[in-house]
Amino acid sequence: MKKKIYIKTAALSVMIAAMSLLSSCLKDHRYVDFGGSQPLVEFPVAAYSGTFNTVGLVASTSTTPFTVTVNLASPTLLSTPVTVNLAVSQTALDAYNKANNTSYTILPSTAYTTSGLTLTIPANSRTGTLTVNVNTSAIPSTANYVLPLVISSATGATPDQYNTILYAIKVKNQYDGSYLANGTINIPPSTSRTWSSRSKTLATIDATTSETEAADLGTSSYIMRLKVNADNTVTVTPSPSSANQTLQNNGTCKYDPSTKTFTLNYKYVGASGDRTISETIKMQ
Structure with a gap:
């Protein structure tokens, strides 16, 4: 019986202490009355x-x-x-x-x-x-x-x-964003290589021009600019910062606004002759 009385007394003491603390908090000016x-x-x-x-x-x-x-x-x-x-x-x-x-x-x-x-x-x-x-x-x-x-x-x-x-x-511009590229580069006299689902980023230069890596040569600082013309043809030129300044069109280059896809054929001058690239770049 004494044990039960002690437990009840302790519980009552905790309740009284809690009420006292709440009362003091309400009176404490450090607490904001919103x-x-x-x-x-x-x-x-x-x-x-x-x-x-x-x-x-x-x-x-x-x-x-x-x-x-x-x-x-x-x-x-x-x-x-x-x-x-x-x-x-x-x-x-x-x-x-x-x-x-x-x-x-x-x-x-x-x-x-x-x-x-x-x-x-x-x-x-x-x-x-x-x-x-x-x-x-x-x-x-x-x-x-x-x-x-x-x-x-x-x-x-x-x-x-x-x-x-x-x-x-x-x-x-509307072309700015992340893309996946599939392409092939042909290197004279008889070498070629391909890439599939290569991540590329097109960065805005102006309202119609964007910049991205050429082929799979971004680590070599081969950078191209893509200008979408009024008829959706595309002009390929080298970025002023590109390590190679001969990047240019080499066949059909166009942009499809319905699929947000660039279809490109371009080239640049290499030691053994022109390197030709065929590539599609599609927005993710």
């Missing part, structure tokens, strides 16, 4: 993914849009709209470059348009958006442009710690 929090506005992408984010846009002769989203963090939805003012911040970009030893430059104002830098989070809503229309033809593929935005102020809410976002704008 019920009384003021509405805050933030870039949700910055909160979840960090300040620096890359926006990949397909090269186009017309402007290409992307969306900037601002989130409202509050205990309950608001019955009135919230106006959020954004600003382009060179200071934010300078701070990022200094902290990360990078050299990004601000996106030129001639390379994009917006309807303004003010957006509205409607009543009874959590998010508001702003559309940025980018002139991709004004952005070289090698450019390191960033659009740095900050929430400068808001009506009906306060900017929180996630009030800065840096969008790195990268332009790619």
Whole structure:
């Protein structure tokens, strides 16, 4: 009987201690009472993914849009709209470059348009958006442009710690991506070799031109450029960085947009004569 009394007494002591601890926590000002929090506005992408984010846009002769989203963090939805003012911040970009030893430059104002830098989070809503229309033809593929935005102020809410976002704008053409290649190279006088399902990456040079390894010679720095013409024929030329500068068409070279396949016949000059290549490169 005494053992049962001791057990009950111990259990009661634990309950009393727990209630005391809970009471002290509620009185402790180190604990935030979210019920009384003021509405805050933030870039949700910055909160979840960090300040620096890359926006990949397909090269186009017309402007290409992307969306900037601002989130409202509050205990309950608001019955009135919230106006959020954004600003382009060179200071934010300078701070990022200094902290990360990078050299990004601000996106030129001639390379994009917006309807303004003010957006509205409607009543009874959590998010508001702003559309940025980018002139991709004004952005070289090698450019390191960033659009740095900050929430400068808001009506009906306060900017929180996630009030800065840096969008790195990268332009790619429709051919940019991962491919599998099958091909044959013929080497005079009588040697040949083949490759099957060889992984290749086409990287954007401009809206119609991409760069990739020639044949199976990437490790030898044989790099070619593929320009898709208006009639879907393809012009093969050497990259300026290629170890061989004689790469050129040698028969039918075309692109099939329905299957996203390059069918190529090209050649380059070697010590024993022209090396001829027949190859198909299909997007994965």
